[in-house]
C-alpha cells in the first residue's frame with residue numbers, strides 16, 4: 195500500500211482519553227480515499243498525524259515505504275488543501291501557485307512553465323493576475339488545488355475541501371477534482387462529513403465514528419452492505435426499523451433491526467392488484483412529498499415509519515390509503531453485524547413484473 199497506517203492511537207493530553215483508537219488501513223497508489231464521519235470522529239486529527247503536523251500516541255504510518263517520522267515534514271512531499279482556501283491574500287493567483295516552487299528554489303524557467311501548465315489545467319489562465327479577494331469560492335479552491343500540487347507532491351491531503359462552497363459549485367468541483375486526481379494519478383485522502391460527497395467522489399471510503407474505523411470499502415459496498423448499524427444510519431437515506439414483521443424474508447428471532455433504502459421499496463395500490471402475501475406487506479400512506487421527478491412516500495408499518503421513493507409518473511397516492519409494499523432487499527442487524535437479505539421472490543417472478551402500477 196502506498197500509504198499504510200498501523201495501529202494509530204492518539205490522546206491529546208497525558209492519560210487523556212483517546213480521540214483515535216487503533217486505526218489501521220492502507221491507501222492504494224493513485225487512489226482517492228475519503229475519511230468520512232460526523233464532527234469529532236477524529237478525521238482531521240488522523241490527517242494531521244499523516245501530514246506530520248501532529249504526533250501519534252501509539253502506532254506508525256508510512257508513505258511510499260518511508261515511516262512518516264523518519265522524514266521532516268517539508269521533505270514528506272505532501273500537498274494540503276484546506277476548507278478555507280488558505281491562499282495568500284497579497285499574492286496573485288500566479289504568485290500563489292508559484293509559491294511552493296520558489297521555496298523549493300526551482301529554476302525560474304521551470305516555475306514559469308509549471309505555473310502556466312497548472313493555470314491551464316485548473317481553468318484559471320485568464321485569472322492569473324487576480325488576487326484571492328477577486329475570485330469566486332470555486333475559483334479560489336481551484337487555485338488552492340493548483341498551489342498544493344505545484345511542487346509535485348507524492349500525496350495530496352484535502353480537509354473538507356468543498357465545505358465553504360454552495361451546493362451547485364460543490365457538486366461541479368467534486369467531479370472536476372475526481373477527474374483531475376485520476377488524470378494526475380496523485381494518491382489523495384480527503385476529509386468530509388458529507389456522505390453524498392464521499393460516495394460521489396471517492397474510490398474508497400473509510401467511515402469513522404468516535405475515533406474508530408467502522409467500515410472500509412468502495413462507495414457501493416458501503417452503501418449497499420453497511421457492516422454495522424452506525425454505517426447503516428450515517429450513509430445515505432434509509433429507514434431503520436426495529437423487529438418488523440415483513441413478508442418475503444427469513445428474519446432472525448426478535449429483537450433485531452433492519453435498514454431499508456427508500457429506492458428498494460415498491461408501492462402497489464391494492465385495487466385490481468392481487469396481493470402476494472408471501473412477499474408483499476401491507477402498509478398505510480402517511481405522507482407524500484413531491485420532489486419533482488420523484489416523490490418520497492412516508493409509510494406506516496405497524497407504528498413504524500418507512501420511506502419509499504416513487505416515480506411522479508406512477509398513479510397518485512392518497513394519505514390514509516392502504517397499499518401493498520414490496521421490499522426488494524434490506525440489511526438485517528443482529529448482534530451488531532449486518533447481513534444483506536433479498537426478498538425471497540420465486541425466480542419465475544422477476545421484480546419487473548411487479549412494477550406495473
Ligand SMILES: Nc1ncnc2c1ncn2[C@@H]1O[C@H](COP(=O)(O)OP(=O)(O)OP(=O)(O)O)[C@@H](O)[C@H]1O
Nearest residue numbers: 206213231232233234235236237238239240385387
Ligand atoms: N488540539 C487538541 N487538543 C485537544 N483535543 C483536541 C485537539 N484537536 C482535536 N481534539 C479533539 O479530538 C477529537 C477529534 O477531533 P477532529 O477535529 O479530529 O475530528 P473531526 O472528525 O475532524 O471533526 P470535524 O468534522 O468537526 O472537524 C474531538 O473530540 C476534538 O475535540
